[in-house]
Structures are given as structure tokens and as C-alpha cells.
Amino acid sequence: MSSANWLQLLAVAALVAVGARVLGPYIAGVYGDDQRSYGDRAFAPIERLIYRLGGIDPGAEQRWTGYAGSLLAFSLVSVLALFALLRLQHLLPLNPNDVPAVPAPLAFNTAISFVTNTNWQNYGGELTMSHLSQMAGLAVQNFVSPIVGLCVAVVLIRAFARRTTTMVGNFWVDLVRGTVRIFLPLACIVALLYVSQGVIQNLDGFRRVTTVSGGTQLIPGGPIASQEAIKQLGQNGGGFLNANSMHPFENPTGFTNLLQIVTILLVPFALTYAFGRMVKDQKQGWVVFAAMALLLLTSIGVATRFETAGNPELTRAGADQTTTVDQGGGNLEGKEVRFGAAGCGLFSAVTTGTSTGAVDCAHESMTPGGGAVPLVNMMLGEVSPGGTGAGLYGMLVFALLAVFIAGLMVGRTPEYLGKKIQAAEMKLVVIYLVIAPVAILCFSAISVALGSARGSILNPGPHGLTEVTYAFTSAANNNGSAFGGLAGNTDWFNTTLGLSMLLGRFFLIVPVLAIAGSLVRKQRTPATAGTFPTGTPLFAGLLTGVVVIVVGLTYFPLLSLGPIVEQLGL
Amino acid sequence: MHRQLVPALRILAVLTVLCGIAYPLVATGVAQAAFGDRADGSLLRDADGDVVGSSLLGQAFEGDEWFWPRPSAAGDGYDGSASSPSNLGPTNPELLAAVAERIAAYGQANGLAPDASVPVDAVTASGSGLDPHISVANARLQAPRVAETRDLPLDDVLALVDDHTDGRSLGFLGEPGVNVVTLNLALAERG
Numbered sequence: 001m002s003s004a005n006w007l008q009l010l011a012v013a014a015l016v017a018v019g020a021r022v023l024g025p026y027i028a029g030v031y032g033d034d035q036r037s038y039g040d041r042a043f044a045p046i047e048r049l050i051y052r053l054g055g056i057d058p059g060a061e062q063r064w065t066g067y068a069g070s071l072l073a074f075s076l077v078s079v080l081a082l083f084a085l086l087r088l089q090h091l092l093p094l095n096p097n098d099v100p101a102v103p104a105p106l107a108f109n110t111a112i113s114f115v116t117n118t119n120w121q122n123y124g125g126e127l128t129m130s131h132l133s134q135m136a137g138l139a140v141q142n143f144v145s146p147i148v149g150l151c152v153a154v155v156l157i158r159a160f161a162r163r164t165t166t167m168v169g170n171f172w173v174d175l176v177r178g179t180v181r182i183f184l185p186l187a188c189i190v191a192l193l194y195v196s197q198g199v200i201q202n203l204d205g206f207r208r209v210t211t212v213s214g215g216t217q218l219i220p221g222g223p224i225a226s227q228e229a230i231k232q233l234g235q236n237g238g239g240f241l242n243a244n245s246m247h248p249f250e251n252p253t254g255f256t257n258l259l260q261i262v263t264i265l266l267v268p269f270a271l272t273y274a275f276g277r278m279v280k281d282q283k284q285g286w287v288v289f290a291a292m293a294l295l296l297l298t299s300i301g302v303a304t305r306f307e308t309a310g311n312p313e314l315t316r317a318g319a320d321q322t323t324t325v326d327q328g329g330g331n332l333e334g335k336e337v338r339f340g341a342a343g344c345g346l347f348s349a350v351t352t353g354t355s356t357g358a359v360d361c362a363h364e365s366m367t368p369g370g371g372a373v374p375l376v377n378m379m380l381g382e383v384s385p386g387g388t389g390a391g392l393y394g395m396l397v398f399a400l401l402a403v404f405i406a407g408l409m410v411g412r413t414p415e416y417l418g419k420k421i422q423a424a425e426m427k428l429v430v431i432y433l434v435i436a437p438v439a440i441l442c443f444s445a446i447s448v449a450l451g452s453a454r455g456s457i458l459n460p461g462p463h464g465l466t467e468v469t470y471a472f473t474s475a476a477n478n479n480g481s482a483f484g485g486l487a488g489n490t491d492w493f494n495t496t497l498g499l500s501m502l503l504g505r506f507f508l509i510v511p512v513l514a515i516a517g518s519l520v521r522k523q524r525t526p527a528t529a530g531t532f533p534t535g536t537p538l539f540a541g542l543l544t545g546v547v548v549i550v551v552g553l554t555y556f557p558l559l560s561l562g563p564i565v566e567q568l569g570l
Numbered sequence: 571m572h573r574q575l576v577p578a579l580r581i582l583a584v585l586t587v588l589c590g591i592a593y594p595l596v597a598t599g600v601a602q603a604a605f606g607d608r609a610d611g612s613l614l615r616d617a618d619g620d621v622v623g624s625s626l627l628g629q630a631f632e633g634d635e636w637f638w639p640r641p642s643a644a645g646d647g648y649d650g651s652a653s654s655p656s657n658l659g660p661t662n663p664e665l666l667a668a669v670a671e672r673i674a675a676y677g678q679a680n681g682l683a684p685d686a687s688v689p690v691d692a693v694t695a696s697g698s699g700l701d702p703h704i705s706v707a708n709a710r711l712q713a714p715r716v717a718e719t720r721d722l723p724l725d726d727v728l729a730l731v732d733d734h735t736d737g738r739s740l741g742f743l744g745e746p747g748v749n750v751v752t753l754n755l756a757l758a759e760r761g
Contacts, residue, residue: 004738004741004742004743007742008742008743008744011742011743050581050584050585050588053580053584054577054580054581054584055576055577055580056577056581069574070574070577070578072574073574073575073577073578074578074581074582076575076578077575077578077579077582078582081579081582081586124652124653124654126650126651126652126653127651127652135590135591135594136586136590136591137590139589139590139593139594140582140585140586140589140590143585143589144582144585144589172577172581175581176581176585179585179588179589184588184589184593187593188593188596188597191597191601192597192600192601192604195597195601195604195605195608195609196604196605196608197608198608198612198626199608200608200609200610200611201597201598201601201602201609202598202601202602202609202610202611203598204610206650206651207611207621209621209622209623210620210622211622211623211629211630212614212616212622212623212629212631212751212754212755212758213629213630213631213632213633213636213754213758215629215630217623217627217629217648217649217650218649218650218651219611219613219623219624219627219650220611220650220651221610221611223594223597223598225597225601225609226593226594226597226598227594230589241653242652242653242654243644243653243654243655243697243698243699243700246653246655246696246697246698247653247698247700248624248626248627248628248698248700248701248702249611249626249627252612252626253739253743253744254738254739254740254743254744254745255739255740255743255744257743257744258739258743310690311660313660313661313666314666314669314690314693314694315687317666317669317670317673318670318673318685318686318687318688319669319673319687319688319689319690319693319694320687320688320689320690320707321690324707325706326705326706326707326710327689327690327691327705327706327707327708328691328705328745328746329690330690331660331690331694332690332691332694332696333655333656333658333660333665333669333694333695334655334656334657334694334695334696334697335694335696335697336696336697336698336701336703337640337691337696337701337703337704337705337745337747338701338703338736338744338745338747339744339745340744340745342745343744343745359697360697361655361697362655362656362657362697364655364657364658364659365655365656365657365658365659365660365665366660367660368660368661371660458657458658458659459657459658459659459662460662460663461661463659463660463661463662467659483657484654484655484657485657485658485659566659566660566661569661570660570661
């Protein structure tokens with residue numbers, strides 16, 4: 001890594017830390033019970049109009065069951081509406097390239113993908129989606145699907161902050177406030193920063209030009225900057241164009257690459273600060289922040305090291321991968337010169353430590369060790385720092401497991417933030433933790449056993465196994481990045497990946513809401529000398545250890561058959 | 571359930587108008603007013619004023635009179651409607667054979683010693699298939715061939731390479747690279 005690469009990493013860390021410190025209290029103000037809320041004069045009238053048009057009573061709080069019902073109803077309606085839009089896009093306006101209707105299996109997969117905040121894409125945007133489908137379908141889910149995750153996290157925080165009540169909030173209010181007060185204003189600013197760097201923002205179709213040397217080239221059009229902004233802010237990651245954030249029209253410069261990375265990390269880290277505020281114990285927020293940051297920085301370091309060191313096979317063939325003043329060097333297959341190998345290591349760790357899944361380099365062409373980083377990041381369950389809300393509630397579930405393990409060691413009923421953690425909660429924690437591994441391991445095993453599914457694999461050997469497990473890991477953890485060689489647009493993968501995304505989203509959300517419903521009724525017990533303190537570096541270490549060990553035991557056999565054996569063979 | 575579905579549909583409709591119609595259209599209006607050229611794709615024009623591409627999108631160049639861009643996996647190469655990486659794994663024999671072949675061709679075309687190593691960016695496909703840049707090392711190795719074919723002084727060609735080198739953003743973000751499209755356009759304008 002050159003000194004410029006180190007500065008780049010430092011800039012990311014500094015901007016995210018400052019951004020989280022500024023945005024955290026603001027988010028706490030949007031959702032906290034007795035927090036100072038900002039911008040009421042500007043936002044409240046818009047919200048009142050939306051409530052009136054939606055027929056919502058913003059004053060009516062819900063129990064966890066009602067909240068879950070609203071959330072599921074909204075998600076169901078979203079899937080159906082998006083499916084319909086994709087199927088009818090050829091009849092609707094804003095289709096300058098005259099793309100046909102999206103075929104049904106692909107529309108099914110894509111609708112689920114965007115509603116579950118996954119953004120797995122079995123298509124290339126250029127020749128599949130109309131501008132209307134992108135704007136009014138996919139981008140709308142880019143706004144609301146992260147906010148659905150945020151709502152769940154907010155409910156879980158309220159369960160710790162409130163006591164002896166059954167009410168957890170109003171889903172519609174939480175959804176609307178997140179849109180109007182957090183994501184829309186941020187997206188407007190970020191979109192214009194993108195355009196200033198060269199990300200396109202127009203409503204044109206392809207422009208056919210005669211090139212410098214007399215050939216022809218199609219230059220794409222579209223409202224990309226506005227979509228790019230919310231794609232990263234909400235950890236969505238679905239590219240407007242097939243090459244996603246590798247494409248110069250989505251990510252033209254080193255500056256936009258930094259902006260993408262920072263905006264991906266901003267809200268998830270800010271939420272840890274908001275969490276501390278809302279439970280009135282800032283140290284608890286910092287512990288979660290520290291555990292997330294430790295996991296993320298480790299993964300950035302490993303991925304960057306492997307990619308800048310290069311691929312020994314390419315050196316043997318006669319390629320020069322050294323870093324000099326005249327070239328960035330490293331393993332550049334599937335990478336852009338302007339980002340280089342270090343930019344890839346950084347971005348790949350960030351996009352998979354969160355549930356984003358945008359890529360600024362082809363993960364499939366990373367070295368075996370470097371490519372294992374995004375895979376392991378997703379297997380950790382998207383908690384470093386994870387998606388908007390989803391990362392925080394995921395980490396809090398791990399925190400419940402950690403206090404439970406600590407409680408077993410000292411023989412006391414575990415407590416977290418003054419709430420007793422009992423059998424009911426622990427059962428839900430276990431359900432939460434087993435859903436994704438079951439989906440990933442079962443579907444991967446069936447896929448490599450089925451001859452027809454094996455036909456979708458591009459790369460031979462252990463890499464081909466990794467290609468398949470990567471797909472299901474990405475889907476079940478709602479990430480959306482891919483080892484892109486897999487030909488996923490088949491009935492088998494459209495269906496099974498779609499199911500994995502649904503399982504990994506709603507079969508995790510409902511247990512979390514149930515945990516919240518159980519905790520919110522409990523009294524907050526005062527801490528005593530025997531209480532295991534959770535606001536300390538020791539607990540941050542325990543929490544990180546629990547995340548790594550739980551995942552390590554689950555996936556180690558699979559990893560050893562894929563990236564580990566491939567790396568050892570180099 | 572009916573009690574939940576009706577508000578769900580109504581709220582989704584309202585948020586679609588807000589986030590899916592109003593937001594992108596307002597963004598388009600502001601972007602076009604403030605940064606029209608960039609919002610339209612940073613289009614490049616030749617001396618006659620005809621659009622010949624975008625300074626951000628790489629193009630295919632073959633022949634000894636041009637600087638060569640990186641290998642591309644977008645369609646048949648630099649297809650703007652099919653951006654894509656190769657997705658070949660690091661140990662895939664297909665990748666290693668392609669790289670070996672490109673190294674031989676590059677060395678021969680540019681008159682390198684048979685055992686000379688070649689800058690990695692020259693023999694690996696980019697992520698988008700539309701990478702407009704090559705490394706400075708790659709451009710310098712190609713300069714003598716281009717200068718000779720075009721009958722230009724080597725120093726002039728190397729000076730053009732410097733002119734078309736984009737540094738890191740703000741001096742430390744990303745990596746420097748030579749923009750092959752604008753460099754070749756400048757060469758073409760010199761005749």
C-alpha cells in the first residue's frame with residue numbers, strides 16, 4: 001500500500017467517525033421518546049400531508065404484533081407493485097431504449113431482491129430496465145427497504161429504553177419520518193456531488209456515436225446520480241448499469257469512490273450513536289461501534305493486503321504487479337485503474353461488511369484470500385456495521401447471546417441494559433441465528449448436486465463451489481454482491497435465491513420484533529455489583545469473539561473447501 | 571389484514587410519487603442547470619464538433635498508430651450497452667492462457683525483450699469493460715511505437731502522455747492513470 005492509500009483509509013475513518021457523531025444525535029431526535037427533534041418546521045407539514053393521504057393516525061401506537069403486521073403488509077404490497085411495474089414497463093412511459101417486459105421469473109427475483117434490501121441482480125440494467133422501472137420501482141425500494149430495517153432497530157432500541165408497556169411505536173410514522181427527515185435530504189446533497197464529478201443525470205436513451213478511431217459505441221443515459229446516492233446511503237447496492245460502481249458513469253473518480261464508501265458507512269455507524277443516546281448510556285453505543293469497527297478494519301486490512309500483493313499466477317505468466325510511481329500494481333483483473341487494488345480491497349470489505357453489495361471491482365476475480373473477505377463478511381451476518389438498522393439489530397442479537405454466555409459462566413440470569421434475558425428471548429435469538437446458515441448450506445448443497453444448476457457455474461474447481469456458496473450467502477444475508485460469473489438468470493436460481501432473500505429478511509425481522517415485544521414489557525432492574533457490565537472494552541471484545549466464533553463453527557468446513565484450498569494451491 | 575393492506579398501498583403510492591418521481595426529476599433539473607455537460611455524460615467532440623465519445627468511457631483502439639486501452643470484457647470489447655468484467659477466477663486456466671497470450675502480443679508489438687514483464691493493467695480486463703485509463707508505465711512503453719508509426723518525435727508523444735495523465739483525486743484518492751480516449755483524440759487532431 002502506498003502512502004496515498006493509507007491517507008485514503010484514514011480519510012474514510014475520520015469522515016465516518018465525524019459523520020456518525022453529527023448524524024447520530026439527529027437520528028435519535030427523529031425516533032427517540034424524549035429527544036430534541038430538529039427541523040420540525042420544515043418536515044412536519046410534509047409528514048402531516050403524507051399521513052392524511054395515507055389515511056394514517058400518527059398518534060396511534062402499536063403492539064409488536066401490529067407493528068409486524070404493518071411492516072409485512074407494506075413489504076407484500078411493495079413486492080406485488082414492483083413485480084407489476086417490471087412486467088408492464090414496455091407499456092409505460094420513460095422507456096427510451098424500448099426494453100421489453102421483464103420475464104416473470106426474473107421479475108419475481110428482482111422484486112424480492114429490492115424489497116428485502118438485497119439488490120441481487122440477475123440482469124444487466126442497460127438492456128433490461130426502463131428508466132421508469134429504475135426510478136419509480138427500484139429506487140423507491142432503495143429508499144424504503146433500508147428504512148424498514150431502521151424501523152426494526154428503532155423498535156428494539158425502544159424495547160430497552162421503555163419499561164412496562166406493550167407499545168413499541170407506529171410503523172407508518174417511523175417509515176415516513178425516516179424517509180422525509182433522514183434519507184431524502186441526504187440523497188439530494190449526495191446526488192449533486194456525484195453529478196459534479198461526472199455521474200450522469202438525464203432521461204435520455206443510448207446515444208450512438210462514431211468513436212475516435214472510426215468505430216461505433218453506444219453511450220448510456222439515465223437518471224443515475226439520483227439513484228446512486230440512495231443506492232449507497234441505504235446499503236442497497238443495485239447498480240443502474242451492469243458493471244455497478246465499477247462503471248465510470250456510476251463511479252467516475254477517486255473522489256466519488258471515497259464518497260460511496262463514506263455514505264455506505266454513515267448511517268449504520270451513526271445508528272450506534274443514536275442507540276447510546278436513546279438508551280441514555282452512550283458507552284453502550286460506543287461498545288457496539290467498537291465491535292463493528294474492529295471487524296470492519298480487520299477485513300479491510302486482509303482484503304487490501306491480498307489484492308495489492310497480486311496474483312502469483314499472473315507474475316508467473318510475466319505480468320508486472322509491483323507498485324511503483326508509474327503504476328498502482330496488484331491484481332488488476334476485474335479492477336479499474338483509477339481505483340487500483342487498494343481501492344478494491346477497501347470497497348469490497350465495506351460493501352460486504354454492510355449489506356450493500358455494490359462493487360467497484362469484480363469480487364469473482366479477486367485472489368482467493370482477498371475474495372474470501374467479502375464472503376466471510378456476509379457470513380458474519382452483516383454486522384460490521386451491517387445495513388441500515390439490520391446491522392444494529394443483528395449486533396444487538398449477538399450482544400444478547402454474549403451476555404447469555406457470560407451469564408452461564410458466572411451462573412446468574414443475564415441482563416442487558418437492565419432487562420433480564422430469559423428463555424423466551426434466547427429461543428428467538430437462536431431462531432434468528434440459524435435461519436441464514438440453514439438456507440445457505442442447504443441451497444448450496446442442492447445446487448452443486450443438481451446437474452442443471454451446476455451448468456450455471458463459470459469457473460472450474462474450488463472457485464466454482466465458492467461461486468455458488470457466495471450467491472446464497474449474499475442472498476440470505478441480503479447483501480446482493482456476487483461472484484458474477486454465476487449465470488443466475490435460470491428458474492432454479494431465480495427461485496431459490498428469491499426464497500433465500502425472503503428467509504434472510506423476514507424470518508429474522510419477526511423474531512427481532514418478538515424479542516422487542518417481550519423486552520418492552522419488562523421493568524428495568526438497577527445494576528448491582530453482580531451485574532455483568534456491557535459498557536466496557538471487555539464486553540466489546542467478548543461481543544466480537546462471539547460473532548467470529550459462532551460464524552467460524554458454522555462455515556469453516558465450507559470455507560476450507562472453497563477459498564482456503566484455492567489459496568493454498570497457489 | 572385488510573386494515574393493514576389499504577394504508578400500505580396508499581403510503582407506497584405517496585412515497586413512490588415523492589421518492590420515485592419528484593426526487594429524480596428535481597435532481598435531473600438541478601443537475602442539468604448546474605452541471606449540464608457532466609450530467610449528459612462528459613461528451614467529447616472532435617474539431618468538427620461531432621460527438622466522438624465520452625471522456626469517461628474507454629473505447630476500442632487497434633493498430634500501431636494508437637495507444638491501446640486495457641482488454642475489455644464488455645460485449646465484443648468496449649460495448650457501452652454491455653458493461654461487464656470477465657468474472658474469470660484467479661486460478662482459472664482460461665484467464666491465465668489469455669494473459670499469457672496478451673503478454674506475448676504486447677511485448678512483440680512494442681518491441682520489448684522476450685523475458686520483459688508487462689504492466690499488469692495492459693493484460694487484465696477491467697471491471698467495467700469501459701475503463702478509460704491505463705497506467706503511466708503502460709503508456710510509456712507504448713509511446714515509442716506510436717511515435718514511430720505516426721512519425722512524431724518521441725518527446726512530443728511523451729509530453730502528450732503527461733498532459734492526459736489524470737492524477738489522484740485531491741492528490742491522494744485512488745490511483746493515477748492516463749486517459750487513452752482523450753490522449754488518442756489529441757493524437758488524431760495532430761494528424
